[in-house]
Amino acid sequence: MRYGIAISTWNSRLILIAAGVVVILLAFAPVIAPRSLIQDLILIFVMCAIAQCWNLLAGYAGLISVGQQAFVGLGGYGLFALIILAGVDPLLAVLLAAIIGTLIAIPVGLLMFRLQGAYFAVGTWVVAEVFRLLLAQWKALGGGTGNSLPRTATTEMFGLSTINALFGVRNAVGREIVIYWAALALAAAVVGASYLLLRSRIGLALSAVRDGETAAESVGVDITRTKFAVYVFAAFGASLAGALYFLDSARISPDSAFTVLDWTAYVIFIVVIGGIGTIEGPILGSIIFVVLQSSLSDYGPWYLILLGVLGIAVMLVAPRGLWGTFSDLTGIHLLPTRRRLVPLGETPPTREA
Amino acid sequence: MSLLNPLIQGVLLGGLYALYAAGLSLIFGVMRLVNLAHGDFIVLAAYLMLACVTALALPAWVALLIAMPFMFALGWALQRLILNRTLKNDLLVPLLVTFGLSIIIQNGLLLAFSADSRRLTVGELEIASWTFGDISIGVVPLITFIVAVLVILGLTFLFYRTRLGRILRATADSTEIVQIMGIDPRHVFAIAMGLSFVVIAVAAFFMGVRANFDPAAGPSRLLYAFEAVVIGGLGSFWGTLIGGTILGVAQTVGAAINPEWQQLAGHVVFLAVILARPRGLLARA
Numbered sequence: 001m002r003y004g005i006a007i008s009t010w011n012s013r014l015i016l017i018a019a020g021v022v023v024i025l026l027a028f029a030p031v032i033a034p035r036s037l038i039q040d041l042i043l044i045f046v047m048c049a050i051a052q053c054w055n056l057l058a059g060y061a062g063l064i065s066v067g068q069q070a071f072v073g074l075g076g077y078g079l080f081a082l083i084i085l086a087g088v089d090p091l092l093a094v095l096l097a098a099i100i101g102t103l104i105a106i107p108v109g110l111l112m113f114r115l116q117g118a119y120f121a122v123g124t125w126v127v128a129e130v131f132r133l134l135l136a137q138w139k140a141l142g143g144g145t146g147n148s149l150p151r152t153a154t155t156e157m158f159g160l161s162t163i164n165a166l167f168g169v170r171n172a173v174g175r176e177i178v179i180y181w182a183a184l185a186l187a188a189a190v191v192g193a194s195y196l197l198l199r200s201r202i203g204l205a206l207s208a209v210r211d212g213e214t215a216a217e218s219v220g221v222d223i224t225r226t227k228f229a230v231y232v233f234a235a236f237g238a239s240l241a242g243a244l245y246f247l248d249s250a251r252i253s254p255d256s257a258f259t260v261l262d263w264t265a266y267v268i269f270i271v272v273i274g275g276i277g278t279i280e281g282p283i284l285g286s287i288i289f290v291v292l293q294s295s296l297s298d299y300g301p302w303y304l305i306l307l308g309v310l311g312i313a314v315m316l317v318a319p320r321g322l323w324g325t326f327s328d329l330t331g332i333h334l335l336p337t338r339r340r341l342v343p344l345g346e347t348p349p350t351r352e353a
Numbered sequence: 354m355s356l357l358n359p360l361i362q363g364v365l366l367g368g369l370y371a372l373y374a375a376g377l378s379l380i381f382g383v384m385r386l387v388n389l390a391h392g393d394f395i396v397l398a399a400y401l402m403l404a405c406v407t408a409l410a411l412p413a414w415v416a417l418l419i420a421m422p423f424m425f426a427l428g429w430a431l432q433r434l435i436l437n438r439t440l441k442n443d444l445l446v447p448l449l450v451t452f453g454l455s456i457i458i459q460n461g462l463l464l465a466f467s468a469d470s471r472r473l474t475v476g477e478l479e480i481a482s483w484t485f486g487d488i489s490i491g492v493v494p495l496i497t498f499i500v501a502v503l504v505i506l507g508l509t510f511l512f513y514r515t516r517l518g519r520i521l522r523a524t525a526d527s528t529e530i531v532q533i534m535g536i537d538p539r540h541v542f543a544i545a546m547g548l549s550f551v552v553i554a555v556a557a558f559f560m561g562v563r564a565n566f567d568p569a570a571g572p573s574r575l576l577y578a579f580e581a582v583v584i585g586g587l588g589s590f591w592g593t594l595i596g597g598t599i600l601g602v603a604q605t606v607g608a609a610i611n612p613e614w615q616q617l618a619g620h621v622v623f624l625a626v627i628l629a630r631p632r633g634l635l636a637r638a
Contacts, residue, residue: 064448066389111624114631115583117444118387122579123627126620129576133617260572265456268449276445301460308457312450316438319446 002344007199007336015334023188030167030177038180044290045187046245050263051270051282052190053237059277060198060206061230064117066264067124070108070131071235073257074101075242077135080252083153085140090149091158091182094243101239102232109231113224125260132258146253154250179248186244190237195279197233198337202226207338238263261304269311275321279335284323358488359609360602365490367581367594367601368498369563372556373574374581374593375504376549382588383525383545384440386447390455392575394550397458398424398557399566400466402473413473417558421551428550432543440542455571462568473561497559501597504552505590511548512590521545573616580623586633595635599626 030038050072057063078097082088088096108127115123136144155171157178164174197203205226208216217223242263246252256262266289274285296303318325327333377391388394398420405416435454439447481492512518520541524531528538560566560574581600585592600619607618626633 058445062444064445066448066452111628114627118381118385118448119579119583121448122387122389122576123583125572126576126580126623129573130617130620130624133613133620137613261456265452268452272449301463304460305457305464308453308460312435312453312457315446315450315453316435 003341004344005339006342007339009333009336012334012336019335023184026184027181030180035173035176038176040290040294042176042180042183042248043293044286045183046241046248047266047270047289048187048283048286049190049241050238051267051274051286052187052194052279053234053241054264054267055271055276055278055282056194056197056230057234059271059281060203060210061227062210063227063231064121065124065234066121066260067126067128068234068238068267069258069260069263070124070128071101071105071238072242072245072263073128073131073135073254074104075239075244076246076252076257077138077141078239079243079246080141080147080149083149084147089156089158090153090247091178094182094240094247097243098236098240101242102236105232105235105239109228109235113228113231128258128260132254135257136254142253144254146251146256148252149247149250176248179244183244183248186240190241191279191283193233193237195335195337197230198279202229203337204339206230266307269307271321272311272314273321275323275325275327277320278323278327279337280327280333281321281323285321288322355487356606356609359605361488361490362494363602363605364598365494365498365601366605367598368494368501369556369559369597370577370581370600371501371594371597372497372504372552372559373578374585374597375501375508375590376552376556377575377578378582378588378590378593379508379552380545380549381582383521384542386436386440387451387579388549389448389451389575390458390571391451391553391578392573393455393458393571394424394428394553395557395560395574396566396568396571397462398550398554399473399561400462400471400568402554402558402561403466403471406473413475413558413562416473417554420554420557424550424554425547428553429543429547431550432546433539436546437539437542455575459568459571466568468567468569470565470567471561472565473558475562479562493559493562497563500555500559501594504555505594508548508552508590517544577619580619583633584623584626586635589633589635592633592635596633599634 026041029041033041050068054065054068057065057068075097078100079090079093082093082096083090112120112123112127135141141147154175157175159178160171160174163169163177164171167174167177169177198206205216205221208219208221209223209226213223242257246257270285270289271282272285273288274283275281292303292307296306299306314321320328373392373395377388380386380388380391401423402413402416402420405411405419406413411419435450436447439450475493478492482489483492484490510518512521520531520536521544523534524536524538524541531538531541577597577600581593581596583596584599585594585596599622603622604615604619608615610618
């Protein structure tokens with residue numbers, strides 16, 4: 001037999017087409033779905049994007065960050081600064097804010113990469129605290145109490161009047177639809193980019209590093225550079241998601257922007273429950289999380305205790321999470337990123353034959 | 354404005370931070386585990402003593418004596434029942450499990466004691482101080498610092514002069530080889546966690562006497578402990594005292610310049626140390 005290397009499975013191309021169809025169908029959701037569902041979906045998309053980024057860091061690059069709230073918060077504050085201080089169009093400001101977050105991630109990453117393992121984890125948390133304390137000093141953006149977006153930023157936005165006319169809706173609803181589409185595009189783009197990244201040379205390098213750092217280095221993988229690239233990408237995704245989230249909520253404060261609970265604890269829960277180290281896991285996890293959140297969050301502390309217990313139980317009993325366990329049992333990979341040996345056909349006849 | 358007063362207050366505050374840090378450093382030294390719930394266990398121990406004080410009308414120091422063996426048992430059980438299952442080469446599981454514990458403890462305390470901030474009282478000693486000119490030295494901060502030195506002396510003695518210490522250090526070096534010697538590393542780890550929790554109880558007592566605490570106070574205690582460990586250098590008990598002192602001085606000097614800069618100044622000094630000496634000031638090569 002001769003063998004070749006393949007990533008795709010027979011059905012993964014069909015799945016990609018199906019995923020495209022789902023995204024298109026979701027784009028039409030505002031036509032029929034009630035506003036509360038639209039808000040839930042926006043939250044799912046935002047959390048899914050942040051979770052996918054954290055999954056890339058922890059599940060593939062072996063970088064455990066407890067400080068991704070730094071970039072979510074910087075995205076949010078970047079957005080508010082651009083809108084309030086510079087009068088930039090809100091949607092353009094979302095993109096620019098993400099770029100600001102990414103640019104800040106480079107020096108921060110260079111500093112954090114001096115710490116290893118668990119020290120990296122706590123170090124990133126300190127950095128997030130530093131940004132929270134620094135932005136609480138920025139009086140033009142409301143200091144410690146925070147600020148709201150001006151009315152003009154919620155009534156004048158790129159494409160808003162067209163949407164209003166098209167759907168025959170008021171500004172508030174039209175604005176929600178624009179943000180909904182942006183969030184859908186965000187989630188699709190982050191998931192798609194992660195998928196492509198893991199199938200690229202970087203993905204191959206990452207799985208080599210995961211299987212054995214020394215072996216990977218000996219065949220020429222630049223470990224630090226590869227991990228750093230993932231770190232910066234994850235910061236970009238988190239800033240983008242943060243900017244969009246705070247455009248939707250139209251209100252920001254240092255405590256809400258840099259909260260470890262919302263942007264790290266919830267995100268870890270999503271990735272762990274869904275399945276760390278899989279592309280599908282964070283998608284599944286964020287749906288489960290938002291469903292739990294909307295049905296149980298009235299229970300306050302009990303709800304959070306439940307999340308903690310569930311997270312620990314999954315880590316101890318089924319560390320590959322729901323999707324990982326399902327995938328191990330059935331062999332189903334919807335979005336495969338692993339390289340497999342596949343038979344290419346019969347080997348040419350040997351002399352004995 | 355004189356910097357001498359904030360400097361002295363900072364050194365004394367550093368004693369408290371060294372107490373936070375000593376337990377964290379001990380665990381990391383023995384089993385390479387960073388307990389992300391370390392700060393929350395400090396707060397939990399403080400509430401435990403508060404409950405003893407209010408329910409049994411005991412003086413706070415008696416509550417500390419009760420809390421110490423209780424915390425040892427809690428740490429021992431935590432390691433035996435949960436954390437020993439997480440210690441397989443992988444960094445992810447222990448970090449995430451202790452992070453989950455942190456969320457559970459914070460919210461459990463919130464349910465049991467509400468979000469109000471509380472305090473342990475030790476009577477008139479709390480406000481007692483000696484005054485020299487502009488400088489006033491509180492009795493409680495001074496006792497805290499002295500206890501921190503004693504705890505570190507005790508831990509150093511335990512680790513380098515006793516049979517248990519030899520076992521702890523040998524297990525830190527190689528869990529396989531101590532097994533050949535007939536020692537169960539899971540048991541050793543549980544004792545190490547128990548010891549860490551005794552130090553946590555002591556730290557909690559002085560935290561509660563010196564200042565208010567509430568159920569959400571844990572994470573910042575973890576960060577101070579961690580910063581003190583990293584500034585001082587990994588694997589050194591005396592390093593935690595030096596790291597704690599530097600952190601304390603940074604915070605009080607920062608606060609003397611602008612009250613809002615207290616925490617920020619500490620974090621900035623920590624980041625500067627990572628930039629200049631990522632292995633800490635006292636790191637062993």
